Amino acid sequence: MKRSAALLLAIALCGAALLATLQHFAAPRIEQQRQAAAERALLDLLPAGSYDNRPLQHPIALPAGGLLGNARAELGYLASLNGQPSAVLLPVTGKGYEGPIRLLVAITPDGQLLASKVLQQQETPGLADLLAPNRAAWLHGFAGKTLHDDTASWTLRADQGQVDQIAGATITSRAVTDALQRALRFFDAERQRLLEARP
Template sequence: MTLRQREVSTLILLALLGGGLLVAVQQLAAPRIEQQHQAAAERRLLDLLPAGSYDNHPLNQPIALPVGGLLGNPTAEHAYQARLNGQLSAVLLPVTARGYVGPIKLLVAISADGRLLSSKVLQQQETPGLGDKLERQRSPWLQGFDGKSLSDDAASWTLRSEAGEVDQIAGATVTSRAAADALQRALRFFDQQRDYLLKAQQP
């Protein structure tokens, strides 16, 4: 074998070793990367729950939900249980409203006794500066429904423009009405499907 051939052979061997090492590193890192993706997804979805209110990994045990119906979701979605010391602290439900511009997807946290704990917008296309004030970082409007339940007076769910007690987002009456209705529908779905949502995923 000539010097040139030996050099080429050495380069090929090094390339093969480098490729193999890269594959091995990727395989070793894959579980950690997946864990990081899972943690990021949990933070994005579960930041509407108070810190320390759950100690499980809700996304690991999704509960299948029907398309359409009270929740109005156009595609298959999942509910999730948040638990603390084995006890249910919240059920998270996605619900879709029909906004002024397009669909508004909300995530709603409901306590075991059927109270609305909190809610957040996952997706929306509403008018910038008006309907997009549903976003928690833009306005506290949505938080005004925290703590409400189906047993509350109807006026506490109704906009002032419709003789109720809720101040609508200025310039976004349709968006405000759609969001309030979606929150109520989520509570009604929880009330109707309580046994399934609370017991289906218990350990």
């Protein structure tokens, strides 16, 4: 009986040691794959060939609150091509109908909105859900806009402007347009610091 218990204990210890060894050798690869997935998710805003660095390895510390409206300190990222800045990625938060709307925006060095996407939101599914595939096209409509564009080009049609709002989701639409403009204002105010955030 003691011999069987000792044998089972030895097998269990060998199994645990084997698992620990496998985990030790697999951990770097798992972490590398996790970082690659995170990078793909964040960098899909940037056109292919528009950067040749690893932007996630060049984080920019951003404060909580202020123009970006983030609840806590966040990180932005600098993309560069041939050693020159090509885009800055900034997280920005808007106040949606159901709660915060977290966006990631890519801005060119001359202050043009390159692209934007929703990272997190709680808007009504089927009505104002910004993560729905058909909402991405609405967000694409802001690409190319700058702070220097006339007010009407940033204002919803519901407010006598030129921007189509999401049907049945005017508050959500206003929150997003406001957040995008605030991100551009933050970039404009912090341009030098953001573009010089290189190692």
